Amino acid sequence: MGYLGGFLVSLRQIGRKQRVTTQYPKEKAPKPIRVHGRHVLNRYEDGMEKCIGCELCAGVCPAKCIFVRGADNPIDDPVSPGERFGYIYEINYLRCIHCDLCVEACPTEAITETKMFEFSFTNRADAIYTKTELVVDDDGMPQKMPWEDWREGEDLPTSAWMRATSPSGSAAFEGVVGWSGELGYGIRAPEAAQEIKDSVTTPLDMIDEHGHGHEDHAPGTAEHVSPGHEDHADDERGGDL
Amino acid sequence: MLSGDPLLSGQIDLAVVLIVLLKVVAVFAFLLVATMLMIWFERKVVSDFQNRVGPNTAGPFGILQTLADGIKFFFKEDLIPDRAERRVCILAPLLTVVPAFLLFTIVPFGGDFSNGHDGSVELFGHTTYLQLADPAIGILFALAMSSIAVYGVMLAGWSSGSKYPLLGSVRASAQMVSYEAALGLSVCAVVLTTGTLSTHGIVMAQAGSGWGGFIPHWNLIATGFVPFVVFLLASQAELNRPPFDLVEAEQELVGSYHTEYSSIRFALFFVAEFMNSVTMAAIIVTLFLGGPAGPALLGPGWLWGIIWFLLKMTAFLFLFVWVRSTLPRVRYDQLMDLGWKVLIPLSLGWLLLLATFWVARDQQWNGFVTVALGAVVGLTGYGLLKGAIATSKARRLEGVVD
Numbered sequence: 036m037g038y039l040g041g042f043l044v045s046l047r048q049i050g051r052k053q054r055v056t057t058q059y060p061k062e063k064a065p066k067p068i069r070v071h072g073r074h075v076l077n078r079y080e081d082g083m084e085k086c087i088g089c090e091l092c093a094g095v096c097p098a099k100c101i102f103v104r105g106a107d108n109p110i111d112d113p114v115s116p117g118e119r120f121g122y123i124y125e126i127n128y129l130r131c132i133h134c135d136l137c138v139e140a141c142p143t144e145a146i147t148e149t150k151m152f153e154f155s156f157t158n159r160a161d162a163i164y165t166k167t168e169l170v171v172d173d174d175g176m177p178q179k180m181p182w183e184d185w186r187e188g189e190d191l192p193t194s195a196w197m198r199a200t201s202p203s204g205s206a207a208f209e210g211v212v213g214w215s216g217e218l219g220y221g222i223r224a225p226e227a228a229q230e231i232k233d234s235v236t237t238p239l240d241m242i243d244e245h246g247h248g249h250e251d252h253a254p255g256t257a258e259h260v261s262p263g264h265e266d267h268a269d270d271e272r273g274g275d276l
Numbered sequence: 277m278l279s280g281d282p283l284l285s286g287q288i289d290l291a292v293v294l295i296v297l298l299k300v301v302a303v304f305a306f307l308l309v310a311t312m313l314m315i316w317f318e319r320k321v322v323s324d325f326q327n328r329v330g331p332n333t334a335g336p337f338g339i340l341q342t343l344a345d346g347i348k349f350f351f352k353e354d355l356i357p358d359r360a361e362r363r364v365c366i367l368a369p370l371l372t373v374v375p376a377f378l379l380f381t382i383v384p385f386g387g388d389f390s391n392g393h394d395g396s397v398e399l400f401g402h403t404t405y406l407q408l409a410d411p412a413i414g415i416l417f418a419l420a421m422s423s424i425a426v427y428g429v430m431l432a433g434w435s436s437g438s439k440y441p442l443l444g445s446v447r448a449s450a451q452m453v454s455y456e457a458a459l460g461l462s463v464c465a466v467v468l469t470t471g472t473l474s475t476h477g478i479v480m481a482q483a484g485s486g487w488g489g490f491i492p493h494w495n496l497i498a499t500g501f502v503p504f505v506v507f508l509l510a511s512q513a514e515l516n517r518p519p520f521d522l523v524e525a526e527q528e529l530v531g532s533y534h535t536e537y538s539s540i541r542f543a544l545f546f547v548a549e550f551m552n553s554v555t556m557a558a559i560i561v562t563l564f565l566g567g568p569a570g571p572a573l574l575g576p577g578w579l580w581g582i583i584w585f586l587l588k589m590t591a592f593l594f595l596f597v598w599v600r601s602t603l604p605r606v607r608y609d610q611l612m613d614l615g616w617k618v619l620i621p622l623s624l625g626w627l628l629l630l631a632t633f634w635v636a637r638d639q640q641w642n643g644f645v646t647v648a649l650g651a652v653v654g655l656t657g658y659g660l661l662k663g664a665i666a667t668s669k670a671r672r673l674e675g676v677v678d
Binding site: 041042044045046048049050051053054055056058 | 321324325326327328329332598599601602603
């Protein structure tokens with residue numbers, strides 16, 4: 036067809052049902068399990084708040100969007116176990132960049148992030164979340180504001196990112212529980228290691244690390260490297276969700 | 277314009293005025309609705325070409341999207357830059373919209389052309405054509421209006437008091453002026469073949485059962501395809517549509533002449549652009565595809581005129597969108613090369629050939645000799661043009677070396 040061949044190429048696309056776009060507000064593309072969304076303030080299984088008002092999150096925040104003030108626990112009605120509790124806790128979502136540094140800094144896993152980032156407020160007061168909005172409810176679920184767009188499952192893996200990381204940074208501790216229990220969930224199982232999708236682009240030392248206590252917690256690497264582990268690899272990964 | 281319509285000459289009573297008023301309102305409304313639908317159609321079809329969905333929220337299939345956009349534009353803040361030439365700046369969008377409206381007045385959009393009828397219809401006891409005006413100058417009016425539209429673009433860019441709009445408007449005027457020549461020359465071929473400037477006359481000349489009873493008597497065939505192709509290409513450049521949308525090349529010129537415009541003034545440029553697309557499709561249909569002429573299958577003939585007209589027009593509008601979604605934008609020198617070195621010589625040569633054939637038929641010259649001589653002259657001209665272009669290119673390269 037020469038010069039006109041391109042017209043057929045474009046014409047063939049007409050009427051095809053395949054679409055590169057999604058109907059966004061109606062349907063949403065699936066989110067990665069460790070996506071950074073709106074924060075929650077967690078509570079222990081007995082209902083006590085985890086926040087101790089240490090202000091480390093406020094100190095590490097690059098956007099300076101967190102404001103925390105601690106206070107001594109009332110002796111007759113303590114808010115958190117121990118000496119101090121987060122008396123004021125505010126996050127300004129007009130500034131927050133969802134970098135998750137506050138989650139990393141928190142010594143008590145008090146602040147974690149949900150998977151929900153679709154929220155739009157119409158005034159500044161709504162944008163500043165206080166403890167009233169951030170603390171999880173009595174079932175351990177995030178509170179849902181009217182201007183937030185929660186979808187199925189977005190409120191469940193609230194601490195996924197934290198639980199996926201080995202506390203000491205050493206790969207040998209991956210999958211070892213190093214966190215406290217949460218209200219409504221108890222001590223949550225470790226997140227499954229992320230599947231190695233491409234053995235070409237993954238560094239060799241990351242693939243070849245089985246035999247260091249990894250058989251117990253079935254990281255995705257074991258499946259790929261040693262065929263013998265396939266039979267019990269599936270049932271042990273992914274404790275929740 | 278009344279005097280232009282020969283059927284309205286003589287005594288003018290209330291009915292005549294009413295008919296004219298009715299036609300004005302009808303054409304105005306048709307053009308507005310057609311433009312609205314064209315914008316929707318273009319967005320929807322381009323999305324389909326690109327595996328997207330397109331507007332689908334406002335109304336069924338998103339058909340009211342344009343309306344929603346228009347309402348939104350009215351409520352936007354209207355900014356005029358400090359350094360802008362205020363009066364011209366306000367005038368410029370109107371200068372693009374008004375010719376776009378006027379252009380449609382000469383287009384025959386209906387009428388009974390089947391079975392040897394002359395396309396006239398009965399309205400309030402008067403015979404009239406289904407077109408707003410049928411001036412004797414006809415198609416020249418269309419060329420004049422499309423030339424005036426250049427002023428809107430040019431003045432908009434100049435009066436904005438800003439660099440990119442100025443560059444864009446210089447491009448626009450150069451492009452439109454150079455393609456106007458090719459456009460005019462291919463219209464000349466049509467005028468030569470039909471022997472009339474009046475659009476109604478042009479449609480009449482193409483009506484009837486045609487060659488062999490089924491091949492329509494269209495100028496597309498009668499003028500030998502070349503003027504049609506030239507007109508189609510030049511019209512795309514005249515409309516500033518892709519692949520000739522250098523005026524609005526976002527990568528180079530921001531938004532070009534409408535960069536500094538906002539609110540409804542900005543929207544007016546786009547209304548004019550899409551309105552011109554609709555009108556240009558209508559004019560192509562009128563000139564080359566017999567306009568509303570076509571067989572009446574069942575029911576009243578005047579209705580079939582409108583149906584044929586809309587069908588042909590929609591086909592061309594689809595073609596415009598198809599071209600837009602297929603071809604990348606040409607470079608500026610390619611645009612000028614195509615205009616000056618290909619389209620203008622081609623249409624000029626073809627016009628001369630056509631003229632020769634008409635004279636030969638009138639003077640009873642030998643057909644074979646005419647064709648042979650025409651071919652020889654045409655080929656010589658082509659060779660000379662090629663030589664001239666090659667020489668000038670060589671000179672230019674020499675200059676670079678020096």
